[in-house]
Amino acid sequence: MSVSSHHQSNESISSSKQFKISVEASDISSELTQRVKTKIKENGSPIAFEAFMQMALYEPQLGYYQNNLHKFGEKGDFITAPEMGSLFAECIANSVIDTLNNDGLNSILEIGAGSGRLAVDLLKSLKHQNSLPAQYFILEPSATLQSQQKQLFEQEAVYFLNKVVWLAELPNEFEGIIIANEVIDAIPCQLIEQTEKGWLYQGIDLKNGELCRCLMEKVDCSSLPTCLIDEYNAESYILGYQTEIRRQSSGWLLSLSECLTKGHILLIDYGYPESEFYHPQRSQGSLTCFINHHRHFDYLKAIGLQDITAHVDFTNIARLSSEHGLSVDGFTTQAGFLLENGIIEKAEALLNPIENMGLDIDRYKISQQIQKLMMPGQMGEVLKVMCLSTQLNARDLTVKNTETSLKGFSMQDHLHRL
Numbered sequence: 001m002s003v004s005s006h007h008q009s010n011e012s013i014s015s016s017k018q019f020k021i022s023v024e025a026s027d028i029s030s031e032l033t034q035r036v037k038t039k040i041k042e043n044g045s046p047i048a049f050e051a052f053m054q055m056a057l058y059e060p061q062l063g064y065y066q067n068n069l070h071k072f073g074e075k076g077d078f079i080t081a082p083e084m085g086s087l088f089a090e091c092i093a094n095s096v097i098d099t100l101n102n103d104g105l106n107s108i109l110e111i112g113a114g115s116g117r118l119a120v121d122l123l124k125s126l127k128h129q130n131s132l133p134a135q136y137f138i139l140e141p142s143a144t145l146q147s148q149q150k151q152l153f154e155q156e157a158v159y160f161l162n163k164v165v166w167l168a169e170l171p172n173e174f175e176g177i178i179i180a181n182e183v184i185d186a187i188p189c190q191l192i193e194q195t196e197k198g199w200l201y202q203g204i205d206l207k208n209g210e211l212c213r214c215l216m217e218k219v220d221c222s223s224l225p226t227c228l229i230d231e232y233n234a235e236s237y238i239l240g241y242q243t244e245i246r247r248q249s250s251g252w253l254l255s256l257s258e259c260l261t262k263g264h265i266l267l268i269d270y271g272y273p274e275s276e277f278y279h280p281q282r283s284q285g286s287l288t289c290f291i292n293h294h295r296h297f298d299y300l301k302a303i304g305l306q307d308i309t310a311h312v313d314f315t316n317i318a319r320l321s322s323e324h325g326l327s328v329d330g331f332t333t334q335a336g337f338l339l340e341n342g343i344i345e346k347a348e349a350l351l352n353p354i355e356n357m358g359l360d361i362d363r364y365k366i367s368q369q370i371q372k373l374m375m376p377g378q379m380g381e382v383l384k385v386m387c388l389s390t391q392l393n394a395r396d397l398t399v400k401n402t403e404t405s406l407k408g409f410s411m412q413d414h415l416h417r418l
Helices: 023-043 049-058 087-102 117-128 143-156 249-259 314-323 334-340 343-351 363-374
Strands: 107-111 135-139 164-167 174-181 190-195 198-207 210-218 242-245 260-272 288-291 294-296 307-309 326-333 383-390
Touching: 023 049, 023 198, 023 210, 049 190, 049 198, 049 307, 087 117, 087 174, 087 260, 087 334, 087 343, 087 363, 107 117, 117 135, 117 143, 143 164, 174 249, 249 260, 249 314, 249 326, 260 314, 260 326, 314 326, 314 383, 326 334, 334 343, 334 363, 334 383, 343 363
Parallel strands: 107 135, 107 174, 135 164, 174 260
Antiparallel strands: 190 198, 190 242, 198 210, 260 383, 288 294, 288 307, 326 383
16 A cells, blocks of 8 residues: 555554454553654654654553563464474474584574563473573563563473573673574564655654654665665656665664674574565565454554564675674575474474374374475465574684584575575
Protein backbone atom coordinates (compact mmCIF):
# COMPACT_ATOMS: atom_id res chain seq x y z
CA MET A 1 0.00 0.00 0.00
CA SER A 2 1.26 3.47 -0.79
CA VAL A 3 1.35 5.79 2.17
CA SER A 4 2.02 9.00 0.33
CA SER A 5 -1.32 10.32 1.58
CA HIS A 6 -2.67 10.29 5.13
CA HIS A 7 -4.68 7.25 6.23
CA GLN A 8 -6.56 6.92 9.49
CA SER A 9 -5.55 4.06 11.80
CA ASN A 10 -8.13 1.73 13.27
CA GLU A 11 -7.46 2.59 16.88
CA SER A 12 -10.57 0.92 18.34
CA ILE A 13 -8.76 -2.39 18.74
CA SER A 14 -11.03 -3.75 21.45
CA SER A 15 -13.94 -3.87 19.01
CA SER A 16 -11.90 -5.42 16.20
CA LYS A 17 -13.38 -8.65 14.88
CA GLN A 18 -9.99 -9.84 13.63
CA PHE A 19 -8.20 -9.97 16.97
CA LYS A 20 -9.24 -11.14 20.42
CA ILE A 21 -7.92 -8.43 22.73
CA SER A 22 -8.05 -8.76 26.52
CA VAL A 23 -8.84 -5.80 28.75
CA GLU A 24 -5.22 -5.74 29.95
CA ALA A 25 -3.93 -5.74 26.37
CA SER A 26 -6.35 -3.01 25.35
CA ASP A 27 -5.19 -0.84 28.26
CA ILE A 28 -1.53 -1.36 27.29
CA SER A 29 -2.20 -0.43 23.68
CA SER A 30 -4.28 2.61 24.60
CA GLU A 31 -1.60 3.97 26.92
CA LEU A 32 1.18 3.38 24.39
CA THR A 33 -0.87 4.97 21.60
CA GLN A 34 -1.37 8.02 23.80
CA ARG A 35 2.38 8.21 24.43
CA VAL A 36 3.02 8.22 20.69
CA LYS A 37 0.50 11.03 20.24
CA THR A 38 2.10 12.98 23.09
CA LYS A 39 5.54 12.58 21.52
CA ILE A 40 4.25 13.97 18.20
CA LYS A 41 2.62 16.93 20.00
CA GLU A 42 5.77 17.64 22.00
CA ASN A 43 7.84 17.33 18.84
CA GLY A 44 5.62 19.86 17.10
CA SER A 45 5.91 17.85 13.90
CA PRO A 46 5.68 14.25 12.67
CA ILE A 47 8.03 11.64 14.15
CA ALA A 48 10.10 9.31 11.97
CA PHE A 49 8.83 5.77 11.51
CA GLU A 50 12.04 4.54 13.19
CA ALA A 51 11.10 6.41 16.39
CA PHE A 52 7.57 4.99 16.22
CA MET A 53 8.86 1.42 15.78
CA GLN A 54 11.24 1.93 18.73
CA MET A 55 8.30 2.90 20.94
CA ALA A 56 5.97 0.21 19.58
CA LEU A 57 8.47 -2.55 20.34
CA TYR A 58 10.65 -1.29 23.20
CA GLU A 59 8.86 1.42 25.22
CA PRO A 60 9.39 0.40 28.89
CA GLN A 61 6.52 -1.71 30.30
CA LEU A 62 4.35 -1.05 27.23
CA GLY A 63 6.25 -1.92 24.05
CA TYR A 64 5.69 -5.28 22.42
CA TYR A 65 8.94 -6.81 23.70
CA GLN A 66 8.66 -5.06 27.07
CA ASN A 67 5.11 -5.79 28.24
CA ASN A 68 4.12 -9.03 29.94
CA LEU A 69 1.76 -10.42 27.28
CA HIS A 70 2.48 -13.83 25.74
CA LYS A 71 4.27 -13.65 22.36
CA PHE A 72 5.91 -16.90 21.28
CA GLY A 73 4.56 -20.26 20.18
CA GLU A 74 1.07 -21.54 19.42
CA LYS A 75 -0.54 -19.35 22.09
CA GLY A 76 1.37 -16.25 21.02
CA ASP A 77 1.63 -14.21 17.84
CA PHE A 78 4.22 -16.15 15.82
CA ILE A 79 6.38 -19.27 15.89
CA THR A 80 10.15 -19.11 15.51
CA ALA A 81 12.24 -22.08 14.40
CA PRO A 82 13.23 -23.19 17.95
CA GLU A 83 9.54 -23.36 18.96
CA MET A 84 8.82 -26.06 16.37
CA GLY A 85 10.88 -28.75 18.07
CA SER A 86 14.44 -29.69 18.98
CA LEU A 87 15.85 -30.28 15.47
CA PHE A 88 16.80 -26.63 14.90
CA ALA A 89 18.78 -26.47 18.16
CA GLU A 90 20.40 -29.83 17.48
CA CYS A 91 21.68 -28.56 14.13
CA ILE A 92 23.13 -25.43 15.75
CA ALA A 93 24.83 -27.69 18.29
CA ASN A 94 26.34 -29.64 15.41
CA SER A 95 27.58 -26.38 13.87
CA VAL A 96 29.34 -25.09 16.98
CA ILE A 97 30.52 -28.26 18.71
CA ASP A 98 33.98 -28.48 17.10
CA THR A 99 34.67 -24.86 17.98
CA LEU A 100 33.60 -25.45 21.58
CA ASN A 101 35.80 -28.54 21.84
CA ASN A 102 38.89 -27.51 19.87
CA ASP A 103 39.41 -23.77 20.11
CA GLY A 104 38.96 -23.13 23.80
CA LEU A 105 36.00 -20.92 22.91
CA ASN A 106 33.78 -22.66 25.41
CA SER A 107 31.21 -19.96 26.08
CA ILE A 108 28.00 -19.12 24.21
CA LEU A 109 26.21 -15.78 24.23
CA GLU A 110 22.65 -15.73 22.89
CA ILE A 111 21.19 -12.32 22.07
CA GLY A 112 17.45 -11.96 22.54
CA ALA A 113 16.56 -15.50 23.63
CA GLY A 114 12.80 -15.14 23.23
CA SER A 115 11.01 -17.84 25.20
CA GLY A 116 14.32 -19.52 26.07
CA ARG A 117 13.51 -22.57 23.96
CA LEU A 118 16.68 -22.42 21.83
CA ALA A 119 18.88 -22.10 24.92
CA VAL A 120 17.29 -25.09 26.66
CA ASP A 121 17.35 -27.38 23.62
CA LEU A 122 20.86 -26.33 22.56
CA LEU A 123 22.27 -27.08 26.01
CA LYS A 124 20.44 -30.42 26.09
CA SER A 125 21.95 -31.38 22.73
CA LEU A 126 25.46 -30.33 23.75
CA LYS A 127 25.14 -32.22 27.06
CA HIS A 128 24.11 -35.34 25.14
CA GLN A 129 27.42 -35.05 23.25
CA ASN A 130 29.49 -34.26 26.38
CA SER A 131 30.28 -30.80 25.02
CA LEU A 132 28.59 -28.39 27.37
CA PRO A 133 30.00 -24.85 27.31
CA ALA A 134 31.56 -23.46 30.47
CA GLN A 135 28.89 -20.74 30.50
CA TYR A 136 25.80 -19.82 28.51
CA PHE A 137 25.09 -16.09 28.58
CA ILE A 138 21.73 -14.63 27.59
CA LEU A 139 21.54 -10.94 26.73
CA GLU A 140 17.93 -10.08 27.50
CA PRO A 141 16.98 -6.49 28.34
CA SER A 142 13.31 -7.40 28.89
CA ALA A 143 12.63 -8.34 32.53
CA THR A 144 9.44 -10.11 31.45
CA LEU A 145 11.23 -12.31 28.93
CA GLN A 146 14.04 -13.00 31.40
CA SER A 147 11.44 -14.27 33.84
CA GLN A 148 9.83 -16.49 31.18
CA GLN A 149 13.22 -17.90 30.18
CA LYS A 150 14.14 -18.71 33.79
CA GLN A 151 10.76 -20.36 34.26
CA LEU A 152 11.37 -22.61 31.25
CA PHE A 153 14.76 -23.67 32.63
CA GLU A 154 13.20 -24.38 36.03
CA GLN A 155 10.52 -26.52 34.38
CA GLU A 156 12.66 -28.47 31.92
CA ALA A 157 16.37 -28.09 32.65
CA VAL A 158 16.98 -26.80 36.16
CA TYR A 159 20.36 -28.57 36.16
CA PHE A 160 21.66 -26.01 33.61
CA LEU A 161 20.91 -22.96 35.74
CA ASN A 162 24.40 -22.98 37.23
CA LYS A 163 25.77 -22.40 33.72
CA VAL A 164 23.29 -19.77 32.53
CA VAL A 165 23.98 -16.09 33.20
CA TRP A 166 21.50 -13.35 32.24
CA LEU A 167 22.99 -10.05 31.13
CA ALA A 168 21.53 -6.57 30.69
CA GLU A 169 24.35 -5.46 28.37
CA LEU A 170 27.09 -6.98 26.23
CA PRO A 171 30.10 -8.32 28.16
CA ASN A 172 33.66 -7.06 27.67
CA GLU A 173 36.32 -9.19 25.96
CA PHE A 174 34.02 -12.12 25.25
CA GLU A 175 35.60 -15.26 23.77
CA GLY A 176 33.19 -17.75 22.31
CA ILE A 177 30.18 -17.98 20.03
CA ILE A 178 27.49 -15.32 19.76
CA ILE A 179 24.07 -16.44 18.44
CA ALA A 180 21.43 -13.99 17.21
CA ASN A 181 18.34 -15.77 15.91
CA GLU A 182 15.74 -13.39 14.42
CA VAL A 183 17.21 -10.36 16.17
CA ILE A 184 18.14 -7.93 13.39
CA ASP A 185 14.65 -7.96 11.87
CA ALA A 186 13.35 -6.44 15.11
CA ILE A 187 15.87 -3.57 15.12
CA PRO A 188 13.91 -0.40 14.27
CA CYS A 189 14.26 0.69 10.65
CA GLN A 190 13.34 3.64 8.46
CA LEU A 191 10.58 3.47 5.85
CA ILE A 192 11.33 5.35 2.63
CA GLU A 193 9.25 6.02 -0.47
CA GLN A 194 10.01 7.00 -4.06
CA THR A 195 8.21 10.23 -4.95
CA GLU A 196 8.42 12.93 -7.60
CA LYS A 197 10.76 14.74 -5.20
CA GLY A 198 13.01 11.70 -4.86
CA TRP A 199 13.30 9.31 -1.91
CA LEU A 200 11.48 10.61 1.18
CA TYR A 201 11.26 9.24 4.72
CA GLN A 202 7.89 8.08 5.96
CA GLY A 203 6.69 9.23 9.36
CA ILE A 204 3.77 9.28 11.77
CA ASP A 205 1.61 12.38 12.30
CA LEU A 206 -1.69 13.37 13.89
CA LYS A 207 -4.78 14.23 11.88
CA ASN A 208 -8.04 15.04 13.66
CA GLY A 209 -6.50 13.55 16.81
CA GLU A 210 -5.71 10.19 15.20
CA LEU A 211 -2.39 8.68 14.15
CA CYS A 212 -1.72 8.62 10.42
CA ARG A 213 1.10 8.02 7.99
CA CYS A 214 2.87 10.90 6.26
CA LEU A 215 5.91 11.78 4.20
CA MET A 216 8.82 13.70 5.69
CA GLU A 217 12.20 15.04 4.58
CA LYS A 218 14.32 13.82 1.68
CA VAL A 219 16.70 10.92 2.27
CA ASP A 220 20.34 11.89 1.96
CA CYS A 221 22.11 9.95 -0.79
CA SER A 222 24.72 8.73 1.71
CA SER A 223 21.95 6.84 3.54
CA LEU A 224 20.61 5.09 0.44
CA PRO A 225 21.73 1.67 -0.82
CA THR A 226 23.80 1.97 -3.99
CA CYS A 227 21.17 0.35 -6.19
CA LEU A 228 18.59 3.01 -5.25
CA ILE A 229 20.82 5.88 -6.43
CA ASP A 230 22.42 4.14 -9.40
CA GLU A 231 21.50 6.18 -12.47
CA TYR A 232 20.98 2.98 -14.47
CA ASN A 233 18.40 1.72 -11.96
CA ALA A 234 16.68 4.98 -11.03
CA GLU A 235 13.86 4.63 -13.54
CA SER A 236 13.13 1.07 -12.38
CA TYR A 237 11.55 2.24 -9.12
CA ILE A 238 7.97 3.39 -9.64
CA LEU A 239 6.42 6.31 -7.78
CA GLY A 240 5.05 4.94 -4.51
CA TYR A 241 7.75 2.23 -4.28
CA GLN A 242 8.48 1.80 -0.59
CA THR A 243 11.17 -0.09 1.24
CA GLU A 244 13.28 -0.07 4.38
CA ILE A 245 16.78 0.96 5.43
CA ARG A 246 18.16 0.07 8.87
CA ARG A 247 20.55 2.72 10.13
CA GLN A 248 20.93 1.11 13.58
CA SER A 249 22.56 -2.03 12.12
CA SER A 250 25.95 -0.33 12.05
CA GLY A 251 26.00 0.51 15.76
CA TRP A 252 24.68 -2.93 16.67
CA LEU A 253 27.41 -4.71 14.69
CA LEU A 254 30.07 -2.36 16.05
CA SER A 255 29.03 -3.24 19.60
CA LEU A 256 29.36 -6.95 18.77
CA SER A 257 32.79 -6.50 17.20
CA GLU A 258 34.00 -4.57 20.26
CA CYS A 259 32.58 -7.20 22.60
CA LEU A 260 34.04 -10.23 20.75
CA THR A 261 37.76 -10.71 21.42
CA LYS A 262 37.92 -14.12 19.76
CA GLY A 263 35.25 -16.29 18.20
CA HIS A 264 32.27 -16.36 15.88
CA ILE A 265 28.88 -14.72 15.43
CA LEU A 266 26.00 -16.76 14.02
CA LEU A 267 23.24 -14.61 12.51
CA ILE A 268 19.95 -16.21 11.49
CA ASP A 269 17.25 -13.97 10.07
CA TYR A 270 14.71 -13.26 7.36
CA GLY A 271 16.29 -11.39 4.48
CA TYR A 272 17.99 -11.16 1.11
CA PRO A 273 21.13 -9.89 -0.59
CA GLU A 274 20.85 -6.24 -1.60
CA SER A 275 19.97 -6.92 -5.26
CA GLU A 276 16.97 -9.03 -4.20
CA PHE A 277 15.98 -6.91 -1.21
CA TYR A 278 15.66 -3.79 -3.37
CA HIS A 279 14.40 -5.50 -6.50
CA PRO A 280 12.11 -3.15 -8.49
CA GLN A 281 9.28 -5.68 -8.26
CA ARG A 282 9.45 -5.71 -4.43
CA SER A 283 7.54 -2.44 -4.48
CA GLN A 284 5.87 -2.72 -1.06
CA GLY A 285 8.99 -3.55 0.94
CA SER A 286 9.02 -6.22 3.64
CA LEU A 287 7.59 -4.53 6.73
CA THR A 288 5.07 -6.89 8.33
CA CYS A 289 3.02 -7.11 11.53
CA PHE A 290 2.05 -10.29 13.40
CA ILE A 291 -0.70 -10.70 15.96
CA ASN A 292 -2.42 -13.96 16.96
CA HIS A 293 -0.66 -15.66 14.02
CA HIS A 294 -2.31 -13.18 11.67
CA ARG A 295 0.00 -11.44 9.22
CA HIS A 296 -0.90 -7.95 8.06
CA PHE A 297 0.61 -4.55 7.23
CA ASP A 298 -1.22 -2.00 9.38
CA TYR A 299 1.41 -1.04 11.94
CA LEU A 300 -0.88 1.64 13.45
CA LYS A 301 -3.28 -1.07 14.63
CA ALA A 302 -2.93 -2.63 18.10
CA ILE A 303 0.24 -0.71 18.96
CA GLY A 304 2.26 -2.64 21.53
CA LEU A 305 0.27 -5.82 20.95
CA GLN A 306 1.77 -6.91 17.63
CA ASP A 307 5.24 -7.62 16.39
CA ILE A 308 6.58 -5.27 13.72
CA THR A 309 9.37 -6.71 11.62
CA ALA A 310 11.32 -5.96 8.45
CA HIS A 311 13.66 -8.24 6.54
CA VAL A 312 17.44 -7.88 6.59
CA ASP A 313 19.69 -6.58 3.81
CA PHE A 314 22.51 -9.10 4.24
CA THR A 315 24.79 -7.34 1.75
CA ASN A 316 24.72 -4.32 4.05
CA ILE A 317 25.34 -6.54 7.09
CA ALA A 318 28.38 -8.04 5.36
CA ARG A 319 29.71 -4.61 4.37
CA LEU A 320 29.27 -3.15 7.85
CA SER A 321 30.79 -6.23 9.50
CA SER A 322 33.91 -5.87 7.39
CA GLU A 323 34.13 -2.16 8.24
CA HIS A 324 33.96 -3.02 11.92
CA GLY A 325 36.77 -5.59 11.78
CA LEU A 326 34.80 -8.80 11.37
CA SER A 327 35.30 -11.33 8.59
CA VAL A 328 32.32 -12.78 6.74
CA ASP A 329 33.05 -16.51 6.76
CA GLY A 330 29.79 -17.94 5.46
CA PHE A 331 26.37 -17.14 4.04
CA THR A 332 23.68 -19.62 3.12
CA THR A 333 19.98 -20.38 3.38
CA GLN A 334 18.52 -21.92 6.51
CA ALA A 335 17.76 -25.04 4.48
CA GLY A 336 21.38 -25.37 3.39
CA PHE A 337 22.65 -24.77 6.91
CA LEU A 338 20.34 -27.35 8.48
CA LEU A 339 20.95 -29.92 5.75
CA GLU A 340 24.73 -29.74 6.17
CA ASN A 341 24.32 -30.03 9.94
CA GLY A 342 22.43 -33.31 9.62
CA ILE A 343 18.78 -32.43 10.13
CA ILE A 344 17.60 -35.49 8.16
CA GLU A 345 19.82 -37.85 10.13
CA LYS A 346 18.75 -36.25 13.40
CA ALA A 347 15.09 -36.64 12.47
CA GLU A 348 15.66 -40.31 11.66
CA ALA A 349 17.39 -40.75 15.02
CA LEU A 350 14.35 -39.28 16.79
CA LEU A 351 12.17 -41.84 15.04
CA ASN A 352 14.49 -44.74 15.86
CA PRO A 353 12.88 -46.75 18.69
CA ILE A 354 16.32 -47.52 20.15
CA GLU A 355 17.51 -43.92 20.07
CA ASN A 356 14.34 -42.44 21.52
CA MET A 357 14.22 -45.03 24.32
CA GLY A 358 10.60 -45.93 23.76
CA LEU A 359 9.26 -42.38 23.64
CA ASP A 360 6.11 -41.94 21.61
CA ILE A 361 7.38 -39.81 18.74
CA ASP A 362 4.80 -38.45 16.30
CA ARG A 363 6.16 -39.06 12.79
CA TYR A 364 3.75 -36.55 11.33
CA LYS A 365 4.96 -33.80 13.67
CA ILE A 366 8.60 -34.54 12.81
CA SER A 367 7.74 -34.41 9.11
CA GLN A 368 5.91 -31.11 9.56
CA GLN A 369 8.83 -29.68 11.51
CA ILE A 370 11.27 -30.50 8.71
CA GLN A 371 8.96 -29.10 6.04
CA LYS A 372 8.50 -25.79 7.85
CA LEU A 373 12.22 -25.43 8.52
CA MET A 374 13.41 -26.54 5.09
CA MET A 375 10.86 -25.91 2.34
CA PRO A 376 11.33 -22.85 0.08
CA GLY A 377 7.74 -21.75 0.65
CA GLN A 378 8.20 -21.92 4.41
CA MET A 379 11.41 -20.91 6.25
CA GLY A 380 13.96 -22.76 4.14
CA GLU A 381 14.90 -20.06 1.63
CA VAL A 382 13.78 -16.70 3.04
CA LEU A 383 15.69 -17.27 6.29
CA LYS A 384 19.43 -16.84 5.81
CA VAL A 385 22.36 -17.79 8.01
CA MET A 386 25.60 -15.79 8.16
CA CYS A 387 28.80 -16.52 10.07
CA LEU A 388 31.07 -13.67 11.16
CA SER A 389 34.42 -14.08 12.90
CA THR A 390 37.10 -12.02 14.55
CA GLN A 391 39.94 -11.15 12.18
CA LEU A 392 43.03 -12.16 14.12
CA ASN A 393 45.26 -11.64 11.11
CA ALA A 394 44.13 -8.06 10.73
CA ARG A 395 45.29 -7.31 14.27
CA ASP A 396 48.59 -9.17 14.21
CA LEU A 397 50.07 -10.42 10.96
CA THR A 398 52.33 -12.83 12.87
CA VAL A 399 49.34 -14.68 14.33
CA LYS A 400 47.76 -17.39 12.21
CA ASN A 401 43.99 -17.67 12.51
CA THR A 402 43.54 -21.31 13.51
CA GLU A 403 39.94 -21.04 14.69
CA THR A 404 37.64 -23.82 13.58
CA SER A 405 34.94 -22.54 11.24
CA LEU A 406 31.34 -23.18 12.14
CA LYS A 407 29.71 -25.94 10.09
CA GLY A 408 26.89 -25.33 7.67
CA PHE A 409 28.27 -23.09 4.94
CA SER A 410 30.04 -25.43 2.49
CA MET A 411 27.23 -27.48 0.97
CA GLN A 412 25.32 -24.42 -0.27
CA ASP A 413 27.76 -21.50 -0.28
CA HIS A 414 25.89 -18.27 -1.13
CA LEU A 415 28.64 -15.74 -0.45
CA HIS A 416 28.74 -14.85 -4.13
CA ARG A 417 25.17 -13.52 -3.91
CA LEU A 418 26.26 -10.74 -1.55
